[in-house]
Amino acid sequence: MAGMQDQLLQMAVIFGTMHIVKRAGLEDPEYAMLIRSTYAVATALMIAFTFYLKSLIQKKNDTTALEYNDPAPGNQGAPRIETTVCRYDLAEIAKLQKSSMFTIAIVAFMHFKFGYIQPLILQTLLPMLNLYKSQLFQIHILGKPAVDSLKRPWTPENPFAALTGGAATNPADVAAIENDSDGAAAASSSAASSPEAPASKNKSKKESRKDK
Structure with missing residues (x-):
């Protein structure tokens, strides 16, 4: 249910932002520089915050042993992974940073090649929202215990699972x-x-x- 609520919230942010953009006329070229600057600042803050999270993880240096099979969909029969909580969280931070770099490249291409303004506005808001919902933020910033949905390893969310009712995978x-x-x-x-x-x-x- 939480996954479904997150998806609905993200859709509401997307459609709400698009509606505001059209109503306010932010697609006009005169606003392009302002939107670019806002996007650049938000992206810089996002990247800086991931490095701050990384420093927190390294400072805690939680060496608790962690053994698991890769929970990613389609990885049945994957070899068992042995690591520590610290190394696992650092790997998740690296994934987040890599994903952010890829998104920046795509948004920049769409804006400078085709002149789209909407991706800049959306990517000013969505990364911060997704970071807040992430397990890393919930554990290391909000101080929540790593139980239930925050228990490692973290399974990548399937956006269609809630719509299809999900399949029982627990034996x-x-x-x-x-x-x-x-x-x-x-x-x-x-x-x-x-x-x-x-x-x-x-x-x-x-x-x-x-x-x-």
């Missing part, structure tokens, strides 16, 4: 579903066979009447 959940299915099948089969009992009683009554 216990699968077993419970199978047991429920077997119970339902047994109940339906017994219900289907139960009319035979009254029929046999009626037959015995008819035979007794004939004997009389």
Whole structure:
């Protein structure tokens, strides 16, 4: 449910921003320099904050052992990974920084090649929102315990899982579903066979009447 709420919030930010851009006329070339400057400042703050997070992780230097199989979708049968909490979090920071660099390159290409303003505005807001929702921010900045959805390793979110209802991947959940299915099948089969009992009683009554 939380994943679905995050997706809806992000969609609301996107469509709300697009609506404001059109209503305020921010697509006009006269606002281009202002929007570029705002985007540059927001992006610089975002990158600087990732380095601040990195310094916090290195300072804590949590050497708690962490063993797991790669939770990314499609990695069934992946070799078991042995690391520490510190190295795991540093690797996640590196992924975040690499993703940010890739996004900056795409946005810059779309703006300077095609003159699009909307990506600059969206990427001024969305990275900060996503950073706030990230497990790294929740643990190292807000001080939340690494339990439940914050427990390592972190599974990449599937934006369509909430829409499709999600599939049970936990063996216990699968077993419970199978047991429920077997119970339902047994109940339906017994219900289907139960009319035979009254029929046999009626037959015995008819035979007794004939004997009389």
